[in-house]
Amino acid sequence: MDITQAVILTVIVILTIFLLVIGFQAFFVLKDLRKTLTRMNKLVEDTDNIVEQVKKPVESAGNLFAAVATGAGIAHLIKRIQHLKDKNERPRPQS
Template sequence: MDLTQAVLLSVIVVLTIFLVVIGLQAFFALKDLRRTLAKMNKLMADADDLVDQVKKPIESTGHFITALTAGAGIAHFLKRNKKDKAKHE
């Protein structure tokens, strides 16, 4: 084996080792990324549940206020009609 073949073989071996190491590091990095994304997904789901729990009472209060306003409008309308009837009599 002459010098050129020995250098070429050693370069191929070194590059192969580097590529294997880089491949393993990429694999572990992607594995950690997958775990991190799973945790973030769980965190977002918990945050969504929390927002829903906070949103329900606020929506109920809004509906109550809307109904109260509508009731006040109806009471005002009935009161006005009663006054109008009293004036005509």
């Protein structure tokens, strides 16, 4: 075996070892990425559940305020109608 073949064989062996090491590193990086994405997904789901739990009372409070405002409007309307009735029922001065 001459020197050129020995150098080529050595380079091939070294490159093969480097590619194996890089392959294992890529495997571990992808494995860690999968764990991280699983945790992030769980975090997002938990956050979504918390937001839903907070959203329900806020919507209920909003509905309550809307009902109170509607009730106040109806009470004001009834008061105006009563005022107009009282105004029409008063005896008119005769001229």
